[in-house]
Amino acid sequence: xxxxxxxxxxxxxxxxxxxxxxxxxxxxxxxxxxxxxxxxxxxxxxxxxxxxxxxxxxxxxxxxxxxxxxxxxxxxxxxxxxxxxxxxxxxxxxxxxxxxxxxxxxxxxxxxxxxxxxxxxxxxxxxxxxxxxxxxxxxxxxxxxxxxxxxxxxxxxxxxxxxxxxxxxxxxxxxxxxxxxxxxxxxxxxxxxxxxxxxxxxxxxxxxxxxxxxxxxxxxxxxxxxxxxxxxxxxxxxxxxxxxxxxxxxxxxxxxxxxxxxxxxxxxxxxxxx
Amino acid sequence: xxxxxxxxxxxxxxxxxxxxxxxxxxxxxxxxxxxxxxxxxxxxxxxxxxxxxxxxxxxxxxxxxxxxxxxxxxxxxxxxxxxxxxxxxxxxxxxxxxxxxxxxxxxxxxxxxxxxxxxxxxxxxxxxxxxxxxxxxxxxxxxxxxxxxxxxxxxxxxxxxxxxxxxxxxxxxxxxxxxxxxxxxxxxxxxxxxxxxxxxxxxxxxxxxxxxxxxxxxxxxxxxxxxxxxxxxxxxxxxxxxxxxxxxxxxxxxxxxxxxxxxxxxxxxxxxxxxxxxxxxxxxxxxxxxxxxxxxxxxxxxxxxxxxxxxxxx
Numbered sequence: 291x292x293x294x295x296x297x298x299x300x301x302x303x304x305x306x307x308x309x310x311x312x313x314x315x316x317x318x319x320x321x322x323x324x325x326x327x328x329x330x331x332x333x334x335x336x337x338x339x340x341x342x343x344x345x346x347x348x349x350x351x352x353x354x355x356x357x358x359x360x361x362x363x364x365x366x367x368x369x370x371x372x373x374x375x376x377x378x379x380x381x382x383x384x385x386x387x388x389x390x391x392x393x394x395x396x397x398x399x400x401x402x403x404x405x406x407x408x409x410x411x412x413x414x415x416x417x418x419x420x421x422x423x424x425x426x427x428x429x430x431x432x433x434x435x436x437x438x439x440x441x442x443x444x445x446x447x448x449x450x451x452x453x454x455x456x457x458x459x460x461x462x463x464x465x466x467x468x469x470x471x472x473x474x475x476x477x478x479x480x481x482x483x484x485x486x487x488x489x490x491x492x493x494x495x496x497x498x499x500x501x502x503x504x505x506x507x508x509x510x511x512x513x514x515x516x517x518x519x520x521x522x523x524x525x526x527x528x529x530x531x532x533x534x535x536x537x538x539x540x541x542x543x544x545x546x547x548x549x550x551x552x553x554x555x556x557x558x559x560x561x562x563x564x
Numbered sequence: 565x566x567x568x569x570x571x572x573x574x575x576x577x578x579x580x581x582x583x584x585x586x587x588x589x590x591x592x593x594x595x596x597x598x599x600x601x602x603x604x605x606x607x608x609x610x611x612x613x614x615x616x617x618x619x620x621x622x623x624x625x626x627x628x629x630x631x632x633x634x635x636x637x638x639x640x641x642x643x644x645x646x647x648x649x650x651x652x653x654x655x656x657x658x659x660x661x662x663x664x665x666x667x668x669x670x671x672x673x674x675x676x677x678x679x680x681x682x683x684x685x686x687x688x689x690x691x692x693x694x695x696x697x698x699x700x701x702x703x704x705x706x707x708x709x710x711x712x713x714x715x716x717x718x719x720x721x722x723x724x725x726x727x728x729x730x731x732x733x734x735x736x737x738x739x740x741x742x743x744x745x746x747x748x749x750x751x752x753x754x755x756x757x758x759x760x761x762x763x764x765x766x767x768x769x770x771x772x773x774x775x776x777x778x779x780x781x782x783x784x785x786x787x788x789x790x791x792x793x794x795x796x797x798x799x800x801x802x803x804x805x806x807x808x809x810x811x812x813x814x815x816x817x818x819x820x821x822x823x824x825x826x827x828x829x830x831x832x833x834x835x836x837x838x839x840x841x842x843x844x845x846x847x848x849x850x851x852x853x854x855x856x857x858x859x860x861x862x863x864x865x866x867x868x869x870x871x872x873x874x875x876x877x878x
Contacts, residue, residue, distance in 0.1 A: 401858060402856065418736060425734075425741075427750070432718070432750070453852055534752075536768065540768070
């Protein structure tokens with residue numbers, strides 16, 4: 291059974307918490323207000339099978355709405371001067387500085403999204419594992435990433451890229467992903483917190499039980515933040531009947547949306563080339 | 565990093581890739597990589613994604629062909645099929661690159677969808693074709709091209725199968741993935757026995773199912789939108805297009821691909837192109853290559869406008 295999302299404005303709708311656009315996403319975050327309790331601390335022998343379609347729990351502050359807190363503002367360290375300058379220049383999608391119609395996230399222009407921002411929006415995503423490689427597929431913008439698990443180290447000096455270069459390995463029950471080689475064209479989150487070319491991103495995954503994946507995001511970006519930014523773990527629910535639906539951000543569709551919805555309502559166009 | 569293992573060129577039908585296969589054995593086992601991959605050094609030389617795309621596509625334009633990977637010159641002798649071969653491997657996995665056996669010397673023909681074999685168009689199809697401003701062929705006018713991919717709209721089958729960029733097949737039980745370096749696109753082909761859906765919503769990539777017929781992996785796709793062409797000449801693709809691809813792994817290093825387009829709204833007969841051969845590239849990994857409109861605008865400013873060419877972005 292396929293499930294459908296509305297088109298390219300699905301991410302906008304999910305992200306623009308405080309904007310005038312109504313929440314119209316058709317796939318709902320899991321209903322439960324509280325994510326299931328994690329397994330006991332002394333768990334051993336959790337499965338190394340992380341495969342499946344996952345959806346984050348909606349355990350945010352707004353009922354019925356995922357908080358997108360896998361990268362958690364509340365634990366963010368102070369910014370460096372460089373970081374502060376980037377942060378101040380950003381026009382975020384969320385938070386106290388957000389102004390409806392003025393947002394400037396690169397993703398609104400159909401620029402690609404990348405980790406960690408790609409990991410925090412409440413859209414279905416899928417893990418597929420084969421020997422030596424783990425894939426992640428994101429419904430958001432139909433993005434995929436490769437995590438090399440064949441023992442290779444991170445390259446010393448990657449060219450900047452949208453997704454970075456990722457390697458992964460197991461530490462007991464935890465799959466640890468490390469990524470470097472980012473460009474600075476994507477924020478770390480939706481609040482405008484920066485991602486620099488120096489960012490070293492760590493993700494830690496544990497399959498707590500058949501239906502629950504725990505994800506923790508750790509950002510080490512000395513160019514942007516004065517300390518390592520450790521967010522609390524975030525839980526995701528297995529959705530066994532879901533398939534990743536096609537969802538591209540296409541500029542022609544953005545232009546149509548501007549013409550049919552935004553302009554008549556007095557909003558500001560975000561489509562490229564406008 | 566691991567050293568690449570020496571590839572043994574074993575006689576048909578046994579391949580070293582993933583253990584033993586017989587012709588009738590379905591790929592039920594987890595896919596094993598055939599060789600460890602090295603990062604391609606040419607990654608650092610990659611030009612802006614759009615430049616490479618145009619360079620490959622604009623056969624008759626003033627922009628020089630600037631792709632950094634060289635396509636294979638011609639298929640090897642062992643690429644020919646072995647007559648009434650049975651028991652070709654069902655392992656299609658690997659990074660592939662099409663052979664450069666096109667009409668124009670020095671550029672790949674990109675003839676996976678072959679113009680020479682196109683049937684006559686219907687009147688409706690002809691009107692759409694006439695309106696298109698193509699990238700290649702006799703109607704092409706440099707600077708006036710209108711291929712949707714120039715605006716970074718997603719490229720889908722069969723167009724994405726035609727351009728000479730690396731692509732990769734990964735098989736798991738019930739599903740085959742194709743990854744394309746072009747625009748970092750991936751597609752799923754469901755190989756779990758499900759039929760094509762009855763009435764899919766139009767999409768850029770369509771909905772694909774696949775099954776084996778002896779040695780041939782047959783992929784069928786429907787549910788396309790009409791926002792892109794089937795090729796670079798402006799031949800239309802619509803919501804009634806039914807695409808068939810047929811794949812055979814002729815030997816360790818060679819994949820045969822045949823593209824068949826059936827759309828009675830546009831073409832008066834099915835459009836059957838001759839098979840196209842692809843070479844295995846065991847040292848390659850799909851590099852990141854996104855088409856980014858903001859970068860497209862920079863390219864307009866820095867290259868196109870000074871050269872007196874119309875910008876691709878509207």
